Amino acid sequence: MKVNLFSPLPPARTDIAQCVARMLPALSAALDLTLWTDSDDVDARTRRMAKVRRYDADNMDWRALSYADLNIYSIGNDARFHAPIMEIARRVPGLVILHDVCVHELAYYTIERRPAGRERYLALLEREGAEAVELGKTWLEGRANLRDLAQKYPLTWWPLEGALGVVSHNASALLEAVPNLRIPLLDTPLPWLPNAELPAPRGRTLSSGAPLELLVCGHLNSPSRRLSQILDAIAAYPRPERLLLHVAGSVRDEKALRRKIHTLCLGRNVRLHGYLSEEALGRLMDRVHMALNLRWPSVGEASGAQLRFWNHSLPSIATRTGWYERQPEGSLLLLDPERELKELHRHWDAALNNYDELVEYGLRGRMLLEERHCAEAFAAALLDFAPIVKRYQGSMCAPSLARRTGQALGGLRLGDEALSTALAKRLAGQIAAISGTSREDA
Amino acid sequence: MRVAVLTTQVLFTKGGAEIHAQSLIDALRRAGHEAELVAIPFKWYPPERILDNLLACRMLDIGESNGLPVDRVIGLRFPAYHIPHPNKVLWILHQHRTAFDLWAKPDCDLGYYPEGQSVREAIMRSETELLPEARAIFANSRNVAGRLKEFCGLDSTPLYHPPRGAERFRTGEFGDYFFYPSRLCELKRQELVLEALARTKRPVRMVFAGKPDNPAYMEKLRTMAERFRVSSRVEWLGLISDEDMLARYAGCRGVIFPPLDEDYGYITLEAMLSAKPVITCTDSGGPLEFISDGGTGLVRAPNAEAIAEAMDTLWEDRAFGQEAGQRGRARIDELGINWPNVIAKLLA
Incomplete structure (x- = not known):
């Protein structure tokens, strides 16, 4: 099966690029795969494992997409990586792998760069109602925060309009956001490495009197990652000298972070590593005792970071919400977001008192990784799903055919509503027959 | 019977399909039917x-006219053959080929669009979904029937018909040119013939008749002929009269007809009616239903070297050419390709 995959690729600093890198051996083995990127910077390993083609959304030779069996678009909320992909996805229907349920920022920054972008953005918000439009205007006037708007209106449906199907690693969150989803959905766990490439599960120990080493990593720019609250919790902990926090990842305002660390007198309890390479981050994960993978408010995404922790058999604490809440018992330490500080303290107490008990959480997570997140299983599921979504290819013509027909009908100025309705119904029936969509959709 | 024949018309274009439709109308009228x-x-x-x-075709109602029923419709071309009618018979010339057999081929324009x-x-x-609405499906040739089966899983019956004015074709002297009468376009591969001509070892001459689909293509062919240094051995007649056409067929040494996967190909039949051998290609489709290599002509791979070799052979071996032409004429008589037979089947 000839497949085009549009995605950020390593070394792009996004988890989605790493996700592609991990499943690449399995995908390349199962598919005739071409990777498409708008970046010149693609690592050698990726180039060895699949054909890599560069694209320019404004200057495409569509034949490569037309003649593929399936075009797949890897979509997350970061417009830097995904806005160019959306430009292609909106024109050539394909399968969307939706990594984030909230894609409001992606929608805004993709649309904003087009002519009359602001007007188009507000027109998009009209679909969410008058209140959304008003809030959108306040954001455009600089009187509101886009993140807050996104929390309220995640616009999950936007990248799925005109898609043949969607792959989600967190289907319940997707269906909650888009209850009337009308395209095929493949609900499949976020893929990790092929099982053969997993490192051996490893036990851990905490030496008596040694500090409990904690890790937060990844993209820490969003307040939902709770970095500030974690620092407060460390400062408020009765035995702060027993905690050492490693911060590895991107932080938007590092100066402010350092100020806070200084103010809380946590200089000896926090180490800032910046953005680490995969190898360096892996070494750090082998060293620390516990990962903190908090999300609040959650935007419903499945966590690549969590799989990474499990890959290293690393016990981790997550917020009792969304995808994390649905993981099997014993694979994660959960905390209630309403009692975050107290519960962090409780888990740290438990770890310092009997770390051996916590080690089991990391090992069970590791088993889960093997059972559910194997890359080969993902590739096989994709192969099975492809013919299902391809059935909908013809129906992608229905909206534009209906629009043109509606314009022609409007141009007739029939005046008589009953006559217009009858004609519209007959046209809808024929459009449905031609495109294979339902009469109601047509 | 009141019979409507459904076809599509690409404006200002005339080729085999237009001749086919008009010939069917004439034949229906000759058989005493009212045909439109x-x-x-x-x-x-x-x-x-x-x-x-x-969509426009699907919205039409041709069930009756002036209060009188249209007894039968015969659909020839996409999308006109999808106009609904309870007594529809299809005689498919071809489907929209770029969506089927020409998909992903160099000439497929569809692939260039998102x-x-x-x-x-x-x-x-x-x-x-819609073709089975018809009470019977006939195909213009075995080639077209094969495509219907391959791409849509639909069975159809090949139904051959004679070229227009079949009774007027005659044979003449074995002249000093090969003849290729056709629309000038990529699918007919006049370019390939020019390239082959440049590789012939004998003083072969080519006469092309027909109008280009696009004037730019004519220019391209002329430039190509100059580049291959064969301009002096090529004659471009453009559109010619029926009389001139019959005379050119009658006087040629053989007919070259190497299109890409032709649906049917009147040119093959016209050459056979004129008792002329035909050079065609292994991927030419319809002509292969009538031309056998070494029998009624020469069948070669679609490359310039192979076609040049065939041209040299026919140029050199006049006796073989005449015998192959006679075999072609005999074969077409055997097949009983005539309009009364076609009409009987379409109106059954």
């Missing part, structure tokens, strides 16, 4: 226009 040609204008780009045309794949799927789907 219903030609729908057709434009295929951008691809969404194809679906607009299809919506091309979706339009293709919609065409394929509607063909599979």
Whole structure:
């Protein structure tokens, strides 16, 4: 099966690029795969494992997409990586792998760069109602925060309009956001490495009197990652000298972070590593005792970071919400977001008192990784799903055919509503027959 | 019977399909029926226009006219053959080929558009769903029937018909030129013939008749002939009269007809009626239903070297050419390709 995959690729600093890198051996083995990127910077390993083609959304030779069996678009909320992909996805229907349920920022920054972008953005918000439009205007006037708007209106449906199907690693969150989803959905766990490439599960120990080493990593720019609250919790902990926090990842305002660390007198309890390479981050994960993978408010995404922790058999604490809440018992330490500080303290107490008990959480997570997140299983599921979504290819013509027909009908100025309705119904029936969509959709 | 013949008309274009439709009308009238040609204008780009045309066809009602029923409709071409009628018979000249056998081929325009794949799927789907509305499906040739089976899983019966004015074709002297009468376009591969001509070892001459689909293509052919240094051995007649056509067939040494996967190909039959051997290609489709290598002509791989070798052979071996031409004439008589037979089947 000839497949085009549009995605950020390593070394792009996004988890989605790493996700592609991990499943690449399995995908390349199962598919005739071409990777498409708008970046010149693609690592050698990726180039060895699949054909890599560069694209320019404004200057495409569509034949490569037309003649593929399936075009797949890897979509997350970061417009830097995904806005160019959306430009292609909106024109050539394909399968969307939706990594984030909230894609409001992606929608805004993709649309904003087009002519009359602001007007188009507000027109998009009209679909969410008058209140959304008003809030959108306040954001455009600089009187509101886009993140807050996104929390309220995640616009999950936007990248799925005109898609043949969607792959989600967190289907319940997707269906909650888009209850009337009308395209095929493949609900499949976020893929990790092929099982053969997993490192051996490893036990851990905490030496008596040694500090409990904690890790937060990844993209820490969003307040939902709770970095500030974690620092407060460390400062408020009765035995702060027993905690050492490693911060590895991107932080938007590092100066402010350092100020806070200084103010809380946590200089000896926090180490800032910046953005680490995969190898360096892996070494750090082998060293620390516990990962903190908090999300609040959650935007419903499945966590690549969590799989990474499990890959290293690393016990981790997550917020009792969304995808994390649905993981099997014993694979994660959960905390209630309403009692975050107290519960962090409780888990740290438990770890310092009997770390051996916590080690089991990391090992069970590791088993889960093997059972559910194997890359080969993902590739096989994709192969099975492809013919299902391809059935909908013809129906992608229905909206534009209906629009043109509606314009022609409007141009007739029939005046008589009953006559217009009858004609519209007959046209809808024929459009449905031609495109294979339902009469109601047509 | 009141019979409507459904076809599409690409404006200002005339080729085999137009001749076919008019010949069918003439034959129906000769057989005593009231026959009317219903030609729908057709434009295929951008691809969404194809679906607009299809939708327009689906909205037409040709069940009756002036209060009198249309007893039978005969659909020839996409999308006109999708006009609904309870007594519809299809005699398919070809489907929208870029969505089927020409998909992903160099000449496939659909693939150049982002919506091309979706339009293709919609065409394929509607063909599979709508063609069985007809009470019978005939195909113009075995080649077309094969495509219907391959792409839509539909059975159809090949139904051959004679070229226009079949009774007027005659044979003449074995002249000093090869003849290729056809529309000038990529699919007919006049370029390949020029390239072959440049590789012949004998002083072969070519006479082309026909109008280019696009004037730019004519220029391209002329430039190519100059580049290959064969201009002095090539004659471009353009559109010619029927009389001139008959004379050119009668006086040629053989006919070259190497199109890419032709549906049927009147030229083959016209050459055979004129008792002339035909050089065609292994991928030429329809002609292969009539031309056998070493029997009624020469069949070669679609490359310049192979075609040049065949041209040299026919140029050199006059006796073989004459015998092959006679065998072709005998073969067409054997097949009983005539209009009364066609009409009987379409109106059964």
